[in-house]
Amino acid sequence: MHPTAPTAPAGKLVIRNIGLLLSGDLAQPILDADTIVCQDGLIQAVGLERDLDTSQADLHIDAQGCCLSPGLIDGHVHPVFGDWTPRQNQLGWIDSFMNGGVTSMVSAGEVHLPGRPRDILGLKALAITAQRCYEAFRPGGVKVIAGAPVIEQGMREQDFAELAAAGIKTLGEIGLGTVKDGSTARQMVDWARKHGIQSTIHTGGPSTPGSSYVDADMILETDPDIIGHINGGHTSLPINQIRCLCEGCDRAIEIVHNGNEFSALFAARTARERNELHRVTLGTDSPAGSGVQPTGILRLIALLSSVGGIPAEQAICFATGNTARIRELNCGLIEPGRSADFVLMDTAQHSDGQTLLESLGKGDIPGIGMVIIDGLIRCHRSRNTPPASRVPQVLAA
Numbered sequence: 001m002h003p004t005a006p007t008a009p010a011g012k013l014v015i016r017n018i019g020l021l022l023s024g025d026l027a028q029p030i031l032d033a034d035t036i037v038c039q040d041g042l043i044q045a046v047g048l049e050r051d052l053d054t055s056q057a058d059l060h061i062d063a064q065g066c067c068l069s070p071g072l073i074d075g076h077v078h079p080v081f082g083d084w085t086p087r088q089n090q091l092g093w094i095d096s097f098m099n100g101g102v103t104s105m106v107s108a109g110e111v112h113l114p115g116r117p118r119d120i121l122g123l124k125a126l127a128i129t130a131q132r133c134y135e136a137f138r139p140g141g142v143k144v145i146a147g148a149p150v151i152e153q154g155m156r157e158q159d160f161a162e163l164a165a166a167g168i169k170t171l172g173e174i175g176l177g178t179v180k181d182g183s184t185a186r187q188m189v190d191w192a193r194k195h196g197i198q199s200t201i202h203t204g205g206p207s208t209p210g211s212s213y214v215d216a217d218m219i220l221e222t223d224p225d226i227i228g229h230i231n232g233g234h235t236s237l238p239i240n241q242i243r244c245l246c247e248g249c250d251r252a253i254e255i256v257h258n259g260n261e262f263s264a265l266f267a268a269r270t271a272r273e274r275n276e277l278h279r280v281t282l283g284t285d286s287p288a289g290s291g292v293q294p295t296g297i298l299r300l301i302a303l304l305s306s307v308g309g310i311p312a313e314q315a316i317c318f319a320t321g322n323t324a325r326i327r328e329l330n331c332g333l334i335e336p337g338r339s340a341d342f343v344l345m346d347t348a349q350h351s352d353g354q355t356l357l358e359s360l361g362k363g364d365i366p367g368i369g370m371v372i373i374d375g376l377i378r379c380h381r382s383r384n385t386p387p388a389s390r391v392p393q394v395l396a397a
Contacts, residue, residue: 010375011058013038013340015392016049019065020356022313024320024333026278029313031334036068038340041374046334059377060395063344066369066388067356070320070332071103071341072297076200076228076256076283079105079146080113081130083139085287087112093287095140096294099384103141103341103373104331106323107148108200108228109172112287118177120159123149128166135167141373143341145327148172148200151179157191164195170327173228175202175214182221189224198327199224200254203245205235207289216241220248226281226326229256230267233285236260246270252326255304255318256285257296264300265308272310281326282319294384298365306363313357340375343368348386367391 014037021031035049037057045052054060074097080086083094094105110116110130117123131147138144149163150172171192174185189199201224202214215237219227227245230253236242242263246253253271255264271280284296293299297319305312324332331339345366346356353359356366367388371378381391 010038010041010340012056013059013061013375014054014057015061015063015068015342016054017065018063018068020067021046021334022067022069022316023335024070024317024324026314026317026321029317036334038375041340041376043334043336043338043340045336061370062393062395064390064392066344066346066390066392067366069316069343069345070334071343071371071373072101072319073104073106073323073327073329073332074102074284074286074297075106075281075323075327076108076254076285077105078109078112078285078287079107079130079134079144080110081133082137085112085292086114087287088292090287090292093292093294094142094144096292096384098140098142098371099368099379099382100294100296100298101343101345101368101371102297103343103371104143104329105145106170106327107144107146107172108283108285109148109150109176110146111150111172111176118152120152120155123152124159124163127163127168131167141376141378143331143373145169145329150177151185151188153178153184155188157194160188160191160195160197164197168197170198171200173200173202174222174224176211180212182218185218185222189222193225198226200226200228202233203228203230204232204237207233216244216248219245223249224251226252226254228254229259229283229285231255231259231261231263233259233288234290236263239263239266242267243270246274250279252281253279254281254283255300256283257293257300258285258288258290261303264303268304268308268310277314278322280318281323295365298385302360302363302365305360311357312360315360340372342372344370344372344392346388346390349389
């Protein structure tokens with residue numbers, strides 16, 4: 001299959017001999033199971049091989065004892081069209097992220113499009129076009145939830161109703177357009193929410209030309225669904241404002257790779273102290289001025305686990321089940337009915353950690369041996385991670 005072709009029926013997939021099965025669910029991040037059975041791109045059953053029907057598989061994979069995790073979700077990206085980023089003048093960045101274990105992405109606004117329209121008709125047209133393009137064109141098989149309009153002055157409720165009717169699910173970062181005050185932003189967030197559209201706000205100092213400083217007061221007044229890059233993109237809010245956001249509302253807290261690492265660790269620790277790790281989601285905020293990082297989500301998981309003291313199996317939930325639940329996506333969790341999106345990985349060769357979770361806890365990213373999206377193999381040994389100690393094998397039919 002061509003890597004950008006729409007998903008075709010996958011038939012029956014069986015993955016056996018899984019050494020560590022991560023669920024993506026904070027309530028039970030590790031499952032007592034070694035086999036997954038999928039049918040036509042969806043998980044059908046999870047359990048011990050002796051208890052499942054593994055016969056007549058169209059594709060049979062021996063995991064060779066390595067770890068299987070839900071596919072990673074990058075909750076904050078800035079795509080444009082195709083697998084191209086004008087920000088870095090680079091081709092193939094989404095396919096590279098797939099080689100870093102990312103199987104789904106959520107746009108925070110197609111703001112890097114040269115000449116991005118800012119009039120209301122133009123911004124709606126751009127959002128709908130981006131949504132349609134990525135729905136039909138999936139680089140590397142990655143599911144890009146695109147079409148995230150940046151709100152501008154003069155928008156009315158009817159505009160949000162039209163966007164929702166066209167299939168738009170989320171707004172671009174509030175603060176990247178001409179809406180700079182909390183009261184106007186709050187009115188538009190309320191309209192968006194009424195029509196089933198989620199909202200994300202820029203947090204911290206300006207990033208791109210035209211963006212603005214967004215502080216805790218504006219965020220609390222706006223009341224978005226997701227506090228975008230709470231650790232800054234790149235410049236962070238002061239620590240006391242981050243604490244204020246963690247304590248002053250119950251909205252999702254997004255930590256990004258292209259942000260302030262000190263603030264990222266502070267936000268994660270604050271969420272843990274408050275027993276609110278379910279609020280934490282991860283993204284990269286790519287492409288960005290610091291470049292494109294195909295392993296950015298894995299690196300962020302390793303940072304939070306090694307320096308932040310969060311168990312690796314929980315940190316992986318931030319980029320899988322947490323994001324899926326908050327973004328209402330049918331992936332990110334290992335349970336029947338969910339998309340068959342998986343990353344099979346193992347401890348990198350020569351890592352000081354003896355197991356995958358221990359190596360992440362020591363700051364090493366794993367080696368990826370296979371990525372599966374909708375029950376179809378999208379890559380074997382990753383070109384962007386260190387070699388895995390063990391890699392899955394496709395068994396003869």
